[in-house]
Amino acid sequence: MEKLKSYFVDKKQQVVVFSSTAIALYGYDQGMMSLINTNQDYLKTMGIAEEDPQVGVIVSVYYLGCAVGAVIFSYLADKYGRKPALFGCLATASLGNLIMFVSGLGYSQGALTVMYLGRIVMGLGVGGVDSVVPVYSSELASDDSRGKALAQEFQSNIFGLNMAFAINLALTVSLGKTNEWAWRIPIIAMQIYPVGLLAIFERLPESPRWFIFHERHDDAAASLKYIMGEEEGKKKLDELQENAKQESGKSIGYSDMFNPKHPMFHPTLITIMGQVNQALTGYGAVSVYGPQIFELLGYDVQLSEFLTQGNFISYFILMTFAWLLVDAVGRRTVLLGGSGALVTCFLLLTLFGGLAQKSGELGIPRQAVAIPGIVSLFLATGAFGIGWLATIWLIPTEIFPTTARAQGTAVSVIIWGLANFAVTLLTPILFNNLAYWLFLVFAITNTFAGVWTYFYQPETGGRTFEENQEFFDEARKEGSWRVGRVREGEFRKLPYPKPDGEEGETQPLLARVRDQM
The missing domain is CATH 1.20.1250.20 (MFS general substrate transporter like domains)
Structure with missing residues (x-):
């Protein structure tokens, strides 16, 4: 019971929960497309055959979006802060998912192009999540528990994968491989992750390390106090300021x-x-x-x-x-x-x-x-x-x-x-x-x-x-x-x-x- 209570009062625990849920979004996509690729209505809507190489290209182009999104959002994370970058990642992933959902909805011409666009946009957002969340999480974790925090987050990644595959499998069995909603529902169900995370976003602290390295020492002190309390926060602030001096001027x-x-x-x-x-x-x-x-x-x-x-x-x-x-x-x-x-x-x-x-x-x-x-x-x-x-x-x-x-x-x-x-x-x-x-x-x-x-x-x-x-x-x-x-x-x-x-x-x-x- 004490551990459960700590999740509601401990800011580091809240960061782990947030980061875990964000990483679950990445896992959800991995499980989402596996059975969609064999849905006959999906293939018909996209205008491709099951053995068409484009089935694999639609899946894989997402990873190219991830690579580009990692560069964009890591730059934003350094320039504007970890939290603003995370907000952008989640909003972009949500938009990409919505574009995928509406591809071919009530129309057929251009459905494949819209699906490609959705996959790329969602890749941009998830790539940002994959690059910013580990940094954000590790900067707020203790030195002796960074591995545990990130491993817990990636266990949530597998939860997301399980959730997507289970939804896909249940709908495929109940509705069949020729039903339109057997592939559209698993796509739109992913919105629970970015929308839910954006709803609780404001409660999270910004990384004190980022504040220090942008010479915002008062903000760093306030963030550390919010995370650790006044006494421990002051000690950590002195340590971070000393480390920043050693790294100063090394852009x-x-x-x-x-x-x-x-x-x-x-x-x-x-x-x-x-x-x-x-x-x-x-x-x-x-x-x-x-x-x-x-x-x-x-x-x-x-x-x-x-x-x-x-x-x-x-x-x-x-x-x-x-x-x-x-x-x-x-x-x-x-x-x-x-x-x-x-x-x-x-x-x-x-x-x-x-x-x-x-x-x-x-x-x-x-x-x-x-x-x-x-x-x-x-x-x-x-x-x-x-x-x-x-x-x-x-x-x-x-x-x-x-x-x-x-x-x-x-x-x-x-x-x-x-x-x-x-x-x-x-x-x-x-x-x-x-x-x-x-x-x-x-x-x-x-x-x-x-x-x-x-x-x-x-x-x-x-x-x-x-x-x-x-x-x-x-x-x-x-x-x-x-x-x-x-x-x-x-x-x-x-x-x-x-x-x-x-x-x-x-x-x-x-x-x-x-x-x-």
Whole structure:
């Protein structure tokens, strides 16, 4: 009861709830289009066939909108504040969703063009959400709970995905695949997220860090008092002012971030490779084309859709371990554990997929290999959620100084958008040509992602933003980006205080997990 009460009085908790709901909007879109793409009335209204490449282009063009929206709204977040940028993101996403809903409503000519426009506009807004929310959330979270806050937000992302797929599935079953409202209702139902968030928007605090770095010290003091109370707020204000002095005069642009000679190039490349490696896990294909994977294992269309829903529910539940572990064992550990589990699961899926396809020739009961295949896919989904979903969005918020944090997160969204654009276009082609061998490709790409993470990804948890900057300073002095060579491998591990508050041995794992609950 006390925890429930804290959500209504604790401003940090309110920020987590707001941010979680905003991220759920992004998840909702992921689940929204999967069954709409097979609705016959939708295809007829758009004037395209189910096998038309434009079905995939309509889905993927959204990700290009996300990439552009990340740049626009990260700029607005730096210039005008995190809150005004968030307002713009939500309003834009709401407008794009409304445009999608009215495409072909009472008319047919030009419906496809309107749908494309809606997808792009909604992408602009959601891309802004994806770039600004992690920055806003991390700047208001404590140094030892940033991971938990963002992982909880991304668990809401999976709630949004579940909600969209469930609405789609219920309407498809009850109304059929030829009914207009079976695809229009799931689209307009998304309005609950941006409209609801805009309704409570004014109660949220602005980021004190943003105020400090725009020399609005009185506003920063008022914001900190609102969030933390007078005494703690004053202490935090002094700390932020001192940090601002150290970073003053260091205006950073995108050209600096992509300049190999600039100090920001190193964290920028880590951000880029994080999103590239997340794409290489292959889970983008699993989330978008889950029903086709179950069909590959030998199930009919409707049962495959129900199994996909079951997989998403399992995904949501297992995400609980993400926020329990990310601050308890560290970013590197959950990433590496996720890669190892994904490699194992995809190797098993290659085996079970091949046996399912040849079960008749080999005299093996199909269920004998299909059921282990289902278990492997469920476990792969959970491993991705625990290890790779939230963590890759968290790291950019921890490795850039305040003057480049919004741009760094925008770069992360841009790479995510481009990678997902490629995945949603290429996956159907790869499925058609490789069938179950696609899982072997994903096992190999996950191995690469894990190896790169082991050698080059520093541990950013349990440290202040300023302490994480020390890694990059030391790497330049050392002349190496290998984590094991920087300060004798200090950044391979998560720092923990002893019970008496001194730096030293780590706490027992169960104690650390308990502290996160």
